[in-house]
Amino acid sequence: MTQQDRSASSPGDGAAHTTTTVEHGPFCLARCTCGWRGPARRARSLARADAAGHTHD
Template sequence: MPQQDPSAGDPATHLATTVERGSFAVARCSCGWSGPARRSRDKARTDARSHTSAS
C-alpha cells in the first residue's frame, strides 16, 4: 500500500495564499475555502490570515 502524506486531507492543515485574478485578489486555502474578491491585495491577505487563525 503506498504511503500517503499525513497532512493530506487533514482539516487542521491550512495553507492560505492569495491569487491574482485580473485587478482582483482572492484568498484561497488548501482546505477548499476561498474569500471574497478584493481590489485591495492587503485585504485579501488579511482574509487569509483570519481564516488560518480561526481554523
C-alpha cells in the same frame, strides 16, 4: 500576471491550512488548501487579511 503569496497556519492548531492569494485581473482573492475561498478584493492587503483571519479561526 498571476501572483501568489503563501502563508501557513500556526503549528499545533490541528488542521493544516495553507493559504495563498491569487490575482485575477484587478482582483485578488485568498484560497486555502481546505477548499475555503475569500471574497474578491481590489487590495492585496485585504485578501491577505482574509487569509490570516481564516487560518486563525
